[in-house]
Amino acid sequence: PTPPVDDPRRPATSAALFEAARAVIPGGVDSPVRAFGSVGGAPAFISSASGARVRNVEGREYVDLVGSWGPALLGHAHPEVVEAVRRAAGRGLSFGAPTAAETALAEAVRSRVPAAERVRLVSTGTEATMTAVRLARGATGRDLVVKFSGCYHGHSDGLLAEAGSGLATGGLPGSAGVPAAVAGLTIVLPYNDLEALRACFSAHGERIAAVITEAAPANMGVVPPAPGFNEAIRTVTAEHGALMIADEVLTGFRVGPAGFWGLEALDGWDRTQAGTGVTPSRPGADWRQRATWVPDLLTFGKVVGGGAPLAAVAGRAELMELLAPTGPVYQAGTLSGSPLATAAGLATLALADDEVYATVAQHAGQIAQVVGQALEAQGVPHRVQHAGSLFSVFFGQRAAEQPVGSYEEARAQETWRFAPFFHAFLDAGVALPPSVFEAWFVSAAHGQAEVELIARAAGEAARAAAQ
Numbered sequence: 001p002t003p004p005v006d007d008p009r010r011p012a013t014s015a016a017l018f019e020a021a022r023a024v025i026p027g028g029v030d031s032p033v034r035a036f037g038s039v040g041g042a043p044a045f046i047s048s049a050s051g052a053r054v055r056n057v058e059g060r061e062y063v064d065l066v067g068s069w070g071p072a073l074l075g076h077a078h079p080e081v082v083e084a085v086r087r088a089a090g091r092g093l094s095f096g097a098p099t100a101a102e103t104a105l106a107e108a109v110r111s112r113v114p115a116a117e118r119v120r121l122v123s124t125g126t127e128a129t130m131t132a133v134r135l136a137r138g139a140t141g142r143d144l145v146v147k148f149s150g151c152y153h154g155h156s157d158g159l160l161a162e163a164g165s166g167l168a169t170g171g172l173p174g175s176a177g178v179p180a181a182v183a184g185l186t187i188v189l190p191y192n193d194l195e196a197l198r199a200c201f202s203a204h205g206e207r208i209a210a211v212i213t214e215a216a217p218a219n220m221g222v223v224p225p226a227p228g229f230n231e232a233i234r235t236v237t238a239e240h241g242a243l244m245i246a247d248e249v250l251t252g253f254r255v256g257p258a259g260f261w262g263l264e265a266l267d268g269w270d271r272t273q274a275g276t277g278v279t280p281s282r283p284g285a286d287w288r289q290r291a292t293w294v295p296d297l298l299t300f301g302k303v304v305g306g307g308a309p310l311a312a313v314a315g316r317a318e319l320m321e322l323l324a325p326t327g328p329v330y331q332a333g334t335l336s337g338s339p340l341a342t343a344a345g346l347a348t349l350a351l352a353d354d355e356v357y358a359t360v361a362q363h364a365g366q367i368a369q370v371v372g373q374a375l376e377a378q379g380v381p382h383r384v385q386h387a388g389s390l391f392s393v394f395f396g397q398r399a400a401e402q403p404v405g406s407y408e409e410a411r412a413q414e415t416w417r418f419a420p421f422f423h424a425f426l427d428a429g430v431a432l433p434p435s436v437f438e439a440w441f442v443s444a445a446h447g448q449a450e451v452e453l454i455a456r457a458a459g460e461a462a463r464a465a466a467q
């Protein structure tokens with residue numbers, strides 16, 4: 001056995017720690033994409049993080065564009081968030097009984113996303129989407145669920161088919177261990193394909209409980225909805241008595257206070273706008289009249305927990321009241337509404353003011369621009385796609401010529417350019433998400449210094465991608 005974590009005899013390099021980890025943890029990681037499988041090499045083992053920087057166990061500092069895969073909107077270890085968690089920890093880690101902070105967090109969610117009339121806190125995005133699907137089935141008495149290829153909704157059995165994220169990175173169509181009978185209840189459609197959606201509802205409309213969609217997909221790279229696509233999902237589902245589930249686990253409270261729903265349905269963002277687009281607004285009293293689409297159910301995660309394990313399922317009151325204990329749809333969790341996670345989430349949402357969103361959007365726009373310019377200068381065919389302040393780079397002539405609108409198109413890119421691009425950035429002190437299919441996460445702690453460092457690193461990275 002290796003020595004305890006703080007024992008000086010424990011291996012002190014990422015490579016040695018990875019080797020020790022692989023002897024006891026499958027693949028050496030607790031979530032597959034962390035293993036650097038598609039980019040090669042040993043993953044950096046992180047010892048600490050602060051603001052826009054992470055530090056590995058060797059003591060090297062990196063500008064971080066992983067952002068804990070989304071939660072770190074404010075940057076890492078924001079002092080006020082850390083202090084809130086410390087205070088909560090001092091009062092007890094977990095009680096298995098209701099606390100006032102859970103109500104406060106549910107209210108904070110509803111005040112930003114008013115369609116979240118009721119909010120149930122859970123611990124992971126996977127639980128949130130799994131519960132939303134069960135709730136949709138319980139409410140409609142129907143079995144089928146429609147999802148789009150390239151959208152990732154966590155790792156519950158029924159939602160793994162043609163999912164993005166780690167399955168895209170690993171080139172996997174789905175997962176072993178999912179019974180055919182379960183997979184058979186999920187219909188997978190191409191993203192942004194309204195004809196396919198309409199045809200599916202014509203054929204199976206009365207059996208479909210719900211369509212689940214990422215409000216703006218960001219797990220096959222960033223592939224924003226075509227103008228009107230979310231609205232059309234809303235219309236078609238309503239016509240057939242099915243529910244619309246907007247998965248905002250990744251986009252919620254990140255691209256704006258009201259998530260991608262707020263940006264698109266209230267502010268009129270669309271993919272034809274260049275860069276990060278409009279500055280997000282907050283829903284006013286007239287939100288229902290203004291909104292071009294309103295989902296029945298929403299799921300949140302990542303930012304809502306401020307970096308601690310917390311997520312939420314939310315939506316129309318009469319649907320949400322079908323959850324136990326008021327209704328027949330069962331859902332529960334020993335650590336649901338964890339006092340530590342709730343404190344982190346509350347502190348994060350309180351700090352996420354308009355200036356935070358404007359700063360993140362501005363720096364995301366600048367980073368996307370300097371990276372795009374560097375690739376341009378090296379003649380690397382590419383396209384940078386945005387959904388609010390989220391963006392990612394697609395490589396290849398096809399992507400350069402026309403926007404990437406589906407998983408099929410995302411997979412057709414020149415993925416082999418990413419590993420050298422990634423490692424050149426890493427060598428220069430910039431940590432990108434270790435997969436071409438992931439969004440780049442910018443925080444409010446990223447400033448001019450980080451933009452300049454990324455700009456300096458981008459030249460070498462672009463040269464590496466050119467080969």
Ligand code: PLP
Nearest residue numbers: 124125126152153154247249250
């Ligand atoms: N939904 C979306 C859109 C996500 O991006 C993710 C995670 O990346 C999930 C659901 C699952 O969340 P979790 O990893 O917390 O289970």
